[in-house]
C-alpha cells in the first residue's frame with residue numbers, strides 16, 4: 346500500500362484535481378491520500394490557508410470579512426461544479442460560516458482549508474473521508490500521541506480500505522483542533538506511512554524531485570535521483586525547501602522510502618529518499634540560509650576557565666535560543682544563532698554575559714551559512730580545497746568553517762550580501778571539478 350500526499354499546488358483547482366485522480370487511478374496501491382489545502386493557481390494567487398489566516402484576523406478584530414470568505418467558497422465551488430461532484434459542499438461551507446465570531450478557534454478555522462479539500466477529493470475519488478481530528482491525536486502539551494493516533498489510523502484504514510484524510514491538523518483529547526506547523530501536511534503523510542507500514546511514501550508537489558542547489562540561484566542545477574534521509578535533513582535544515590523537516594524522522598525510523606514526485610509531470614521518477622543511496626559523486630547537493638548573527642564573547646584566559654563555555658551557552662538556553670555553531674579561539678568564541686530567533690533577546694543576553702561572566706561581547710550581523718552535503722564525502726580529500734578555491738576566486742571572505750564529525754557536511758559562513766554569488770559559483774565550480 347502506498348501513502349500519497351498532495352501539496353497545495355497539486356490541488357489548486359479542478360484541473361489539478363483531475364491530475365491527482367489520474368495518478369491515483371494509475372496504481373491501485375495508492376489507497377491513502379493526504380491533502381493540503383488548495384494552493385496558488387498562478388504566482389499572484391492566494392493559498393486558501395493564507396486566506397483563512399487573514400479571515401481569522403479579520404474576525405478577531407471585527408473587520409468586515411465577506412470578500413475573503415466569498416473567495417474561499419468560490420474556489421471550492423469551482424472544483425465541485427467542474428467535476429460534477431454530488432457532495433453538497435456549499436451547504437457544508439454555509440454551515441461552517443455560521444460559527445464565525447470574534448472568538449472563533451483560529452486553529453479550527455485555518456484547518457478547514459484541508460478539511461473541505463479532503464471532503465471534495467474523497468467524493469471525487471470514491472474513497473472514504475476520514476477527519477484528521479478523529480485519528481491524529483495530540484496530548485495537551487501539543488505533542489503527537491503516537492500510540493493513540495496509530496491505533497485510530499489503523500482502525501480507520503482497516504474499516505474503509507481506501508481513504509482521503511486532510512493533512513496539517515489533528516485534535517487534543519477533548520476534540521479541539523490543533524494545527525501542525527506550516528507545511529505540516531507532509532508530517533501527517535509521514536506518520537500515516539509509518540502507522541500503516543506503507544511500502545513507500547509518495548509526496549507529490551510541483552517540482553520533479555530535489556535539485557542539487559537552489560534553482561533560483563544556480564544555473565539549471567541537476568536533479569538528485571537518490572539521497573539518504575540524513576543528507577536531506579542536512580539540506581532542508583539549511584534552507585532547501587523540499588519537505589517539512591519533521592516529516593523525515595517518522596518514515597526514517599520505519600525504514601520507509603519517500604518518493605518526491607511532480608503532479609504536473611507524473612512520468613518523471615522524481616527523487617527517492619532512503620536509508621541507502623549508493624555510490625555517486627562525493628557531493629550530493631548544497632543549500633544555505635541568510636539571517637544569522639554571531640555573538641562574539643571575548644575574555645582573557647577563557648580557554649583555561651573550566652565551565653565558561655557552558656555558562657555562556659546556558660544564558661542562550663534560558664531565552665530558548667537554538668545555537669547553530671560555536672567557532673572557537675583562545676580568548677574568544679562566537680555563538681552563531683538565527684537573527685529571527687534571537688531578535689527579541691539578543692541585547693539582554695549580551696548584557697547578561699557581560700555582567701555575570703565578566704566578558705566583553707560584540708555582535709556580527711548578516712551572516713549567511715552554506716552547507717555542502719554528501720554521504721560520499723567522508724575520506725575524500727580535496728573537497729574543502731575546492732570549496733575555498735572557488736570562494737577565493739570570487740573574492741568571497743570565509744568568516745566561519747565547520748565540518749560534521751561524520752564528514753556528511755562542510756559548512757561555511759560568509760557575508761550575506763555575497764550569498765547568491767557563493768551558491769552559483771560553488772555549484773558551477775564543484776560540478777566542473779566532478780565533485781558534484
Ligand code: ASP
Nearest residue numbers: 381394513527528529530
Ligand atoms: N496548507 C498548510 C500550509 O499552507 C499546510 C500544508 O500545506 O502542508 O502551510
